[in-house]
Amino acid sequence: MGENGIRDDDDDEKVEVNIYPLNSYYFGSKEDAIPSKDHSLQRFKSNYDARGMRTCVEAVMMVELFKHPHLLLFQIKNSIFKLPGGRLRPGESDTDGLKRKLARKLSADENLAEWEVGECLGMWWRPDFETSMYPFLPPNVKHPKECTKLFLVRLPESRRFTVPKNMKLLSVPLCQIRDNHKTYGPIISAVPQLLSKFSFNMIGI
Amino acid sequence: MGENGIRDDDDDEKVEVNIYPLNSYYFGSKEDAIPSKDHSLQRFKSNYDARGMRTCVEAVMMVELFKHPHLLLFQIKNSIFKLPGGRLRPGESDTDGLKRKLARKLSADENLAEWEVGECLGMWWRPDFETSMYPFLPPNVKHPKECTKLFLVRLPESRRFTVPKNMKLLSVPLCQIRDNHKTYGPIISAVPQLLSKFSFNMIGI
Numbered sequence: 001m002g003e004n005g006i007r008d009d010d011d012d013e014k015v016e017v018n019i020y021p022l023n024s025y026y027f028g029s030k031e032d033a034i035p036s037k038d039h040s041l042q043r044f045k046s047n048y049d050a051r052g053m054r055t056c057v058e059a060v061m062m063v064e065l066f067k068h069p070h071l072l073l074f075q076i077k078n079s080i081f082k083l084p085g086g087r088l089r090p091g092e093s094d095t096d097g098l099k100r101k102l103a104r105k106l107s108a109d110e111n112l113a114e115w116e117v118g119e120c121l122g123m124w125w126r127p128d129f130e131t132s133m134y135p136f137l138p139p140n141v142k143h144p145k146e147c148t149k150l151f152l153v154r155l156p157e158s159r160r161f162t163v164p165k166n167m168k169l170l171s172v173p174l175c176q177i178r179d180n181h182k183t184y185g186p187i188i189s190a191v192p193q194l195l196s197k198f199s200f201n202m203i204g205i
Numbered sequence: 206m207g208e209n210g211i212r213d214d215d216d217d218e219k220v221e222v223n224i225y226p227l228n229s230y231y232f233g234s235k236e237d238a239i240p241s242k243d244h245s246l247q248r249f250k251s252n253y254d255a256r257g258m259r260t261c262v263e264a265v266m267m268v269e270l271f272k273h274p275h276l277l278l279f280q281i282k283n284s285i286f287k288l289p290g291g292r293l294r295p296g297e298s299d300t301d302g303l304k305r306k307l308a309r310k311l312s313a314d315e316n317l318a319e320w321e322v323g324e325c326l327g328m329w330w331r332p333d334f335e336t337s338m339y340p341f342l343p344p345n346v347k348h349p350k351e352c353t354k355l356f357l358v359r360l361p362e363s364r365r366f367t368v369p370k371n372m373k374l375l376s377v378p379l380c381q382i383r384d385n386h387k388t389y390g391p392i393i394s395a396v397p398q399l400l401s402k403f404s405f406n407m408i409g410i
Contacts, residue, residue, distance in 0.1 A: 015325065068344040120220065122401040135401035136379050139273040174341050179391075186384075193395040194402075196327040196340035 058085030263290030
C-alpha cells in the first residue's frame with residue numbers, strides 16, 4: 001500500500017498521470033484565425049447523407065495550478081467552451097484525426113509527433129440531428145447521427161501552445177467544472193468523473 | 206473499422222463488455238437479513254480515529270433487458286439505492302474486499318471464486334465527515350475521511366444471485382439513471398458516463 005493509503009492494487013493499468021504546472025507551458029498566438037464552421041442543421045443533414053455518422057474526437061489535457069488539476073479548454077466568443085479536437089475525415093483513425101486537430105489548433109508548425117493520444121475516456125452519442133448527446137446509445141436507436149469520443153492526452157513537462165487568434169485557451173479547475181452543466185454542457189461537466197480513476201502526480205510542487 | 210463504423214483503434218484495452226439477458230440469471234433469497242450498520246457520525250469519527258480513512262469498494266454489474274444495458278442495484282427500505290459492495294477491512298486489498306462483500310451479499314455459499322473483479326472505473330472522496338463526495342480530492346484536503354472506488358464486475362453467462370431477505374436487487378436501465386442525482390445520488394447517477402467508453406455486446410438477442 002502506498003504512503004497515502006490509496007493504491008494497493010498490482011494491476012498494470014496506467015492509472016497514474018503526471019501533470020505539470022501551468023507556468024511550465026508557453027502560450028502564444030497564431031497569426032491566423034480558424035474559420036468557424038457551418039454549424040447549420042442543413043449542413044449536418046447533408047453531410048450525414050453523404051458520409052454517414054459524424055465522429056468527433058476531443059482531447060482531455062491537464063495542468064496543475066494551486067495544487068489542483070485544471071483542464072485545458074478553448075473559449076470562443078467569450079461564451080462557448082470546447083475541448084480541443086474536431087471531426088474525423090472519412091476513414092481517418094481516432095488517433096490520427098485527434099493529432100491532426102491538435103497540431104492544427106495548438107502547434108505552431110503543425111507537427112503531429114508532438115502529441116501523445118492516450119486511452120479513450122468516454123463516448124457520447126447523438127441519436128438524432130436535433131437531440132442532445134447521451135453517454136450511451138439510447139434503446140432502439142439504430143442509426144446515431146454523431147459520436148464524440150474523449151481521449152486523455154498526456155502533456156510533456158514543457159511545451160509551447162500556439163492558439164488561433166480567434167480563440168482563447170483557458171485552464172479551468174476540475175472543482176469548477178464538476179456538475180456545472182449550465183456553463184460547460186453535459187460532456188465537459190462530466191470530465192471530472194471520467195478522470196476520477198486516475199491518480200494525478202503533480203510534478204514540481 | 207468495424208461494421209458499425211465505431212471501433213477503429215488497435216489498442217488492447219478491454220473496451221468490450223459482454224452482457225447477458227436478465228432472464229439468464231436466477232434470483233433467490235437468503236434466509237438471513239444482513240443487519241444494517243451503525244451509520245452514525247459518531248461511529249464514523251471513532252473508526253477514523255482508530256483506523257484512518259474508510260475505503261469502500263463497490264461493483265458495477267450489468268445485464269441486458271429490452272436491448273438496453275441495465276445496472277444491478279440494491280434497494281433498501283423501498284427508497285435508498287446502493288451499488289453492491291462495502292467497506293474494506295484494514296489491510297485488505299480492493300479486489301479481495303469486493304469479492305468478500307459480493308460473496309456475502311449475493312452468493313448462497315459465499316464462494317469468492319465466483320466473482321471476477323475488473324478495472325477501476327472511478328474514485329470518489331469525502332473530504333470531511335459531513336461533506337458530500339467528490340470525484341477528485343478537493344484542493345488543500347490532506348486527510349480525506351473516505352474513498353469509494355467503483356469496479357467493473359463482468360458477469361458470467363448465467364448464475365444464481367442470492368439476496369439477503371431485507372434487500373431487493375433491481376436492474377435499472379442506464380437511461381433512467383443518467384443525471385438522476387435526486388433518486389440515485391451523485392455516484393450512481395454518474396455510472397453511465399463512467400461506462401461510456403465501453404462497447405456492450407448484448408449476447409443472445
